[in-house]
Amino acid sequence: MAKLKTAAETDHQKAGIVIYKDLRGFLKQVDDLGVLRRMHGADPKFELGGITEVAAGTPECPALLFEQIKGCAPDVRVFTNATTTPQRAALALGIDPSLRPLDALKAWMKKRQTLTPHKPIEVAKSPFMENSMRGRDVDLTKLPAPYWHRKDGGPYIGSGSLVIMRDPDGGWINASIYRVQVHSGDRVTIQFDHPGRHGAIIAKKYWDSGKPCPVAVVNGEDPALFIAGFEYLPDGQSEFDFAGAIKGAPMEMFPGPLTGLPLPAHAEIILEGELLPDVTLPEGPFGEFTGYYAADARPAPVMQVSAVHHRDDPILLGSPPMKPPRFHFGLPFRAASMWSNLEMAGVTDVTGVWQHVAQLMTVVALKQRYAGHAKRAALIAAANSYMGRLVVVVDDDVDPSNLADVMWAVTTRCEPAEQIDIVRNAWSSALDPRIPDEYKRAGITSHSKAIIEAVRPFGWKDKFPPTSALTAAEAREINLKWGATISGRKAPAAKAKPARKRR
Template identity: 40%
Template sequence: MSEPLLSLRTWLDTVAGFGELRHVKGAHWDVELGAIAELSYQRPKPLALLFDDIVDYPSGHRVLTGSTGSARRLGHTLRLGDDLDDAGLKAALRGKPSQWAAAAADHRTEVVTDAPLLANVVEGPDVDLLALPVPRWHSEDGGRFVGTGCFVVTSDPDTGVINGGCYRMEVQDEGRSTTIAAVPGKHGAQHIQRWFEKEGRAPVVVSFGHDPVLLVTGGTEVPSGISELDYAGAIVGAPVPVLLGEHTGLPIPAGSEIAIEGWLRPDHLRDEGPFGEWTGYYSGGRRPAPAVEITRLYHRDNPVQLGAPPGKPPHDYSYMRTVMKSAMIEDALNSSGVAGIRGAWAHEAGGGRLFIAVSIDNRYAGHSRQVGHLAAQLPAAAYMNRFVVVVDDDIDPTDLGEVVWAMSTRCDPVRDIDVVPGTWGSKLDPMLVEGAPPYNSRAVIDACRPFERRASFPAVSTGDPAYLDAVLERWADVLK
């Protein structure tokens, strides 16, 4: 049988071909595997790591980390090219999120009846997720988390619209179940709640190994009403083949390595957490979350789990989220009709969410404030955003040093910082007091030259860019 579209194995072969995959043998599933991955993320050019011969598990039961951690791997995953650098990836992404959203309806999933995933089918009573080398990623994690690079499929009970999200999932009941910590307000959590209200239970499917394009679509804000599977189809340019779950009827990516289906119930809860989250902190103590009543487990022979453990940035998917969120925010600002948008960047140090910089051609009084407040509340940016900084178009929004310089020299804190309370936060926020509603506040920082002083504001003491380029060319041997 040929490999289905969105097979992780096809992706691995390609990435190995351009030299960005490293095989790691003999790591322990308990913290050591996660520590190796963490150290890799901190290197200047982190590779994807494929762990095998994991302690306590047979050879061939593998875990992949770092799948989207470079421009070249992310460019390949998004089908934008296999030789892109950071600047090339950013340029190639310009305008793509809105194009993919528009094309999703033309790339509906295609139902198939056979796939390598069906090689092993385990019925509910015999399910043991710990037969897989599920890591305990961080030393203070409350358990072993099988859901980090997962793709959780839910549906709207009224419209049938499918959603795919990426949520943390802790193995429960000695491997017979797993919690799903869906973020309140996200589309998947809304689906689950509607099912609870309508039927008293919610169907769910989860894939644990797949082409990382599903990690991208499941981990970023695809517009409401668009299935992440259809969006992925638009990215790759072909319908995603899916099996239909025997018990839930929900689509299972045919290229998946491991998948489960089952039911969530509002009264079937297990304590989960803490977990080292993308903010760089452990999120609270143990608290109840819905646990899946698994009716069936599917897996390929010698399956590969897609791991994407978060942590203090840089972490497994912080580069991916930064690049994707930046493109989505820039697209949304341009689509809003506001003129003069030059660029947007959701900085990796803020997990791709907490700190956003936008550069503009400041054209009229109030322009910078308008852009700042729009960026702070756009659907692509609103969740857990904390700082939006608007800068002039001579500032590179991707360069944190330039952004901070603009804040330090063009911003009067009393006049130029607006604080908006009561905005969309998260229980993952380390600033949130335990038990308090998950609001946050956000600061919109106007770091543009005052509009009324543009002509008289002190000139920047740096050389003319064209002259500096000429000097660099002449003195290249000194400055290399």
């Protein structure tokens, strides 16, 4: 970390985009959009999670700020559904929140390709040092840790929290989202979906040399860190640098008093401690993003918490997994990286990539230029479809973000006997509800993926029956002229009163 006191003017400031400083700043932006609801007196046992799920299932999908939570100190708050709409996901990325979802994702895909990683800088002061508990005084029960779903095995402080570790070889910092269950006043577990997670690889290096792994859990981080912590970044590339790239300025870090790990200075609640070698506790079950409990409680590594720091009136960022299509992010960020991967691999004419059903289904749209073009794209997308059994390719006249349109293409352009392929032994995880438990126990967590070519067959695509539907451009034109009347916002043109002049 470079030792500088203040960040220079950000790339965003130069471009005139206002980006939040921290979670509180983002909360204010969400409130200013009129989409924040304040909830008073909710019970952290099941009710807070239940309210979050019901709200996420409504068309508006408001963000929620829980205050005066039952049984918690009056100043403690929990923020949920923070980035669950396309609008708020765009806002978190510093992208125009009024863009149509596919255009917003494309803007992010393009921005992501040209991001400049910013190494974090160290600052001399941090608001999270306003309150500290050390050693025997550490008492996690003083912090919010909801029971999110009814059959969860315990309370989770970390449903959207960042886990920070330093690679003992390269010295680089990994900062990713892994769930964190509270087991006692000073013990939590951290769950890795599979042994390929950077956190799992790094912890193992410490343990293999007989040492505990220094670790920090950052709760109430800003959304740039939340998004960075979800990205598949290469080994050795710090999520902190990526978050700085999203924000267009270096992230400010304050060194953890106990671990020396760089900690986001403006985060809300921090746990510092060690992941112990050879110590596990039964973790879970926990309602997962597939909408299931895929496994009973399983052993997970234990973090001994030796220090807790938090801001005054701390805000926990809660992001419980919920039954699809509800998801942590209102834009399918991983579809953006797939889109970019396709371009990098030289696949031309891709007009969109999207993920539905909480990323369990991937759709690629393209303008077919040669035989095999569609399958080439599908195979590349399938390789990185984590836990996704369905990969669909559609022609460029189909909007991949519109599930109804996609299914129209599937049912009218795909002859199953000719245009569905199965790829076996592909990437999934222990969270997959369809993999039998005995396989999982033997370490077999792969599954098969169906590739559905819902495109006009290339050999006779020009003779395929033409569609009777309006083109997107025609529909837009009609909407411009007639949309307000169709929706009832305006009386029919003949009866409309002359518009009054604005003063």
